[in-house]
Amino acid sequence: MPIYYISMSTTSKTNPNKKVQQLLIDIxxxxxxxxxxxxxxxxxxxxNSVLEPLxxxxxxxxxxxxxxxLGDFFAALKDTDSRHEIMEVLLNEEGEEFRIKxxxxxxxxxxDFSDYLAQFVRLASEGGFMxxxxxxxxxxxLDGPYEEEQFFESQIALKNYLDNRAxxxxxxxxxxxxxxxxxxxxxDNHVDF
Numbered sequence: 420m421p422i423y424y425i426s427m428s429t430t431s432k433t434n435p436n437k438k439v440q441q442l443l444i445d446i447x448x449x450x451x452x453x454x455x456x457x458x459x460x461x462x463x464x465x466x467n468s469v470l471e472p473l474x475x476x477x478x479x480x481x482x483x484x485x486x487x488x489l490g491d492f493f494a495a496l497k498d499t500d501s502r503h504e505i506m507e508v509l510l511n512e513e514g515e516e517f518r519i520k521x522x523x524x525x526x527x528x529x530x531d532f533s534d535y536l537a538q539f540v541r542l543a544s545e546g547g548f549m550x551x552x553x554x555x556x557x558x559x560x561l562d563g564p565y566e567e568e569q570f571f572e573s574q575i576a577l578k579n580y581l582d583n584r585a586x587x588x589x590x591x592x593x594x595x596x597x598x599x600x601x602x603x604x605x606x607d608n609h610v611d612f
Contacts, residue, residue, distance in 0.1 A: 436464065436466075438460070438464050439461065439464055439465055439466070439468075439469060442457040442460045442465070442469075443457070443469060443472060445457035445460075446473070446476060447476075454482075454485050454488075455485060455488045458485075458488045458489060458492050459488075461473070462492060462495065467498065467504060470501055471504050471507075471508065473489065473492070474493075474504070474505065474508045474521075477489045477493075477517070478512075478514065478517050486520075490520060490524050490527075493505065493521070493524035493528070494523075494528050495529075496528055496529070496530055497529050498530070499530055499531065501530060502530055502532055502534070502535070505521065505525065506532070506535055506538065509521045509522070509525075515546065515547055515549075515550060518542070518546065519550055522542075522550060522553035522554060523553055525553075526560060531561070531562055532557065532561065533562055533565060536561060536565055536569040536570075536573060536602075536605075537568075537569045537570075537571075537572035537573045537576065539554045539557050539558055540554070540572075540573040540576045540577060540602065541572070541576040542554050543558075543576075543594070543595065543598055544577065544579060544580035544595065545580075547591070548589075551591050551594045551598075552594060555594050555598055555601075558598060558602075559601065564609075565605060565609055567609075570602065570605070570606045570609065577598070577599050577602065
Protein backbone atom coordinates (compact mmCIF):
# COMPACT_ATOMS: atom_id res chain seq x y z
CA MET A 420 0.00 0.00 0.00
CA PRO A 421 1.41 3.41 -0.93
CA ILE A 422 2.36 5.88 1.76
CA TYR A 423 0.48 8.74 0.10
CA TYR A 424 -2.93 7.49 -0.94
CA ILE A 425 -4.86 9.34 -3.64
CA SER A 426 -8.48 8.87 -2.68
CA MET A 427 -11.20 8.69 -5.28
CA SER A 428 -13.30 11.28 -3.46
CA THR A 429 -10.43 13.77 -3.40
CA THR A 430 -9.66 13.42 -7.08
CA SER A 431 -13.30 13.54 -8.10
CA LYS A 432 -13.76 16.87 -6.30
CA THR A 433 -10.69 18.44 -7.86
CA ASN A 434 -10.76 16.70 -11.21
CA PRO A 435 -13.98 15.41 -12.74
CA ASN A 436 -12.14 13.74 -15.62
CA LYS A 437 -12.51 9.97 -15.15
CA LYS A 438 -9.48 9.29 -17.33
CA VAL A 439 -7.28 11.34 -14.98
CA GLN A 440 -8.81 9.62 -11.95
CA GLN A 441 -7.97 6.22 -13.41
CA LEU A 442 -4.41 7.29 -14.24
CA LEU A 443 -3.90 8.46 -10.64
CA ILE A 444 -5.23 5.13 -9.37
CA ASP A 445 -2.91 3.25 -11.76
CA ILE A 446 0.05 5.12 -10.30
CA UNK A 447 -0.80 3.75 -6.86
CA UNK A 448 -0.64 0.13 -8.09
CA UNK A 449 3.13 -0.14 -7.71
CA UNK A 450 3.95 -1.94 -10.97
CA UNK A 451 6.69 0.18 -12.58
CA UNK A 452 5.49 -0.33 -16.18
CA UNK A 453 1.93 0.59 -15.28
CA UNK A 454 3.07 3.60 -13.25
CA UNK A 455 5.25 4.91 -16.08
CA UNK A 456 2.40 4.45 -18.56
CA UNK A 457 0.06 6.34 -16.20
CA UNK A 458 2.56 9.20 -15.79
CA UNK A 459 2.85 9.45 -19.58
CA UNK A 460 -0.95 9.52 -19.74
CA UNK A 461 -1.05 12.39 -17.26
CA UNK A 462 1.32 14.35 -19.50
CA UNK A 463 -1.45 14.33 -22.10
CA UNK A 464 -4.62 14.30 -20.01
CA UNK A 465 -3.65 15.78 -16.66
CA UNK A 466 -4.01 19.26 -15.26
CA ASN A 467 -2.68 21.12 -12.24
CA SER A 468 -4.90 19.12 -9.87
CA VAL A 469 -2.60 16.10 -10.32
CA LEU A 470 0.58 17.94 -9.30
CA GLU A 471 0.26 17.76 -5.53
CA PRO A 472 -0.66 14.06 -5.43
CA LEU A 473 2.20 13.27 -7.84
CA UNK A 474 4.68 15.31 -5.80
CA UNK A 475 3.70 13.47 -2.63
CA UNK A 476 3.84 10.14 -4.43
CA UNK A 477 7.30 11.00 -5.78
CA UNK A 478 8.61 11.18 -2.19
CA UNK A 479 7.86 7.47 -1.78
CA UNK A 480 9.32 6.24 -5.07
CA UNK A 481 12.26 3.84 -4.87
CA UNK A 482 12.15 2.46 -8.43
CA UNK A 483 14.79 4.35 -10.51
CA UNK A 484 12.79 4.26 -13.76
CA UNK A 485 9.68 5.68 -12.07
CA UNK A 486 11.81 8.28 -10.28
CA UNK A 487 13.32 9.40 -13.60
CA UNK A 488 9.91 9.49 -15.27
CA LEU A 489 8.52 11.73 -12.53
CA GLY A 490 11.57 14.00 -12.76
CA ASP A 491 11.03 14.27 -16.51
CA PHE A 492 7.30 14.90 -15.98
CA PHE A 493 7.92 17.87 -13.68
CA ALA A 494 10.75 19.25 -15.81
CA ALA A 495 8.47 19.17 -18.87
CA LEU A 496 5.72 21.29 -17.31
CA LYS A 497 4.96 24.46 -19.24
CA ASP A 498 1.98 25.90 -17.38
CA THR A 499 3.07 28.77 -15.13
CA ASP A 500 0.20 27.96 -12.77
CA SER A 501 2.12 24.81 -11.80
CA ARG A 502 4.71 26.93 -9.96
CA HIS A 503 2.56 27.44 -6.88
CA GLU A 504 1.95 23.72 -6.28
CA ILE A 505 5.60 22.84 -6.78
CA MET A 506 6.90 25.64 -4.57
CA GLU A 507 4.35 24.88 -1.85
CA VAL A 508 5.66 21.34 -1.56
CA LEU A 509 9.31 22.40 -1.94
CA LEU A 510 9.14 25.05 0.79
CA ASN A 511 7.39 22.72 3.23
CA GLU A 512 9.48 19.63 2.48
CA GLU A 513 11.74 18.26 5.21
CA GLY A 514 13.71 15.69 3.21
CA GLU A 515 16.90 17.05 1.63
CA GLU A 516 17.07 14.30 -0.99
CA PHE A 517 13.57 15.07 -2.25
CA ARG A 518 14.17 18.85 -2.24
CA ILE A 519 17.21 18.25 -4.46
CA LYS A 520 15.02 16.28 -6.91
CA UNK A 521 12.47 19.11 -6.99
CA UNK A 522 15.14 21.77 -7.43
CA UNK A 523 16.65 19.79 -10.30
CA UNK A 524 13.27 19.54 -12.01
CA UNK A 525 12.79 23.30 -11.55
CA UNK A 526 16.04 24.29 -13.21
CA UNK A 527 15.32 21.85 -16.03
CA UNK A 528 11.83 23.29 -16.43
CA UNK A 529 10.65 25.76 -19.06
CA UNK A 530 8.46 27.47 -16.44
CA ASP A 531 9.72 30.81 -15.14
CA PHE A 532 10.13 30.78 -11.35
CA SER A 533 11.37 34.39 -11.10
CA ASP A 534 8.61 35.22 -8.59
CA TYR A 535 10.41 32.94 -6.13
CA LEU A 536 13.86 34.57 -6.23
CA ALA A 537 14.00 35.20 -2.48
CA GLN A 538 12.75 31.70 -1.65
CA PHE A 539 15.58 30.14 -3.66
CA VAL A 540 18.13 32.31 -1.87
CA ARG A 541 16.64 31.26 1.48
CA LEU A 542 16.67 27.59 0.50
CA ALA A 543 20.29 27.92 -0.61
CA SER A 544 21.30 29.55 2.67
CA GLU A 545 19.49 27.01 4.85
CA GLY A 546 20.18 23.85 2.85
CA GLY A 547 23.15 21.60 2.33
CA PHE A 548 25.79 21.92 -0.37
CA MET A 549 23.78 20.16 -3.11
CA UNK A 550 20.65 22.23 -2.40
CA UNK A 551 22.76 25.37 -2.58
CA UNK A 552 24.28 24.24 -5.89
CA UNK A 553 20.83 23.53 -7.37
CA UNK A 554 19.52 26.91 -6.17
CA UNK A 555 22.55 28.66 -7.68
CA UNK A 556 21.82 27.02 -11.03
CA UNK A 557 18.16 28.11 -10.83
CA UNK A 558 19.13 31.68 -9.90
CA UNK A 559 21.56 31.87 -12.82
CA UNK A 560 18.71 31.02 -15.20
CA LEU A 561 15.87 33.20 -13.90
CA ASP A 562 14.60 35.81 -16.35
CA GLY A 563 12.79 38.31 -14.11
CA PRO A 564 11.24 40.80 -13.74
CA TYR A 565 11.67 41.14 -10.00
CA GLU A 566 10.05 43.15 -7.25
CA GLU A 567 12.15 45.25 -4.86
CA GLU A 568 10.82 43.15 -1.98
CA GLN A 569 12.46 40.05 -3.48
CA PHE A 570 15.87 41.74 -3.34
CA PHE A 571 15.26 42.86 0.24
CA GLU A 572 14.24 39.33 1.34
CA SER A 573 17.22 37.86 -0.52
CA GLN A 574 19.60 40.22 1.26
CA ILE A 575 18.09 39.23 4.62
CA ALA A 576 18.61 35.52 3.82
CA LEU A 577 22.21 36.19 2.80
CA LYS A 578 22.86 38.20 5.97
CA ASN A 579 21.33 35.44 8.12
CA TYR A 580 23.60 32.94 6.42
CA LEU A 581 26.68 35.04 7.12
CA ASP A 582 25.65 35.64 10.73
CA ASN A 583 24.99 31.96 11.45
CA ARG A 584 27.66 30.07 9.54
CA ALA A 585 30.80 28.76 11.14
CA UNK A 586 33.90 30.62 10.02
CA UNK A 587 35.36 28.35 7.38
CA UNK A 588 36.17 28.38 3.69
CA UNK A 589 33.95 25.51 2.69
CA UNK A 590 32.45 24.88 -0.74
CA UNK A 591 29.00 26.08 0.31
CA UNK A 592 30.45 29.45 1.38
CA UNK A 593 31.89 29.81 -2.13
CA UNK A 594 28.50 29.06 -3.69
CA UNK A 595 26.79 31.53 -1.36
CA UNK A 596 29.29 34.19 -2.45
CA UNK A 597 28.31 33.50 -6.06
CA UNK A 598 24.63 33.80 -5.12
CA UNK A 599 25.31 37.13 -3.38
CA UNK A 600 26.99 38.41 -6.57
CA UNK A 601 24.04 37.27 -8.70
CA UNK A 602 21.58 39.06 -6.41
CA UNK A 603 23.70 42.22 -6.44
CA UNK A 604 23.94 42.13 -10.23
CA UNK A 605 20.20 41.55 -10.63
CA UNK A 606 19.44 44.37 -8.21
CA ASP A 607 21.90 46.76 -9.91
CA ASN A 608 20.28 46.04 -13.29
CA HIS A 609 16.73 46.13 -11.95
CA VAL A 610 14.51 48.70 -13.63
CA ASP A 611 11.28 49.87 -12.01
CA PHE A 612 8.41 50.23 -14.44
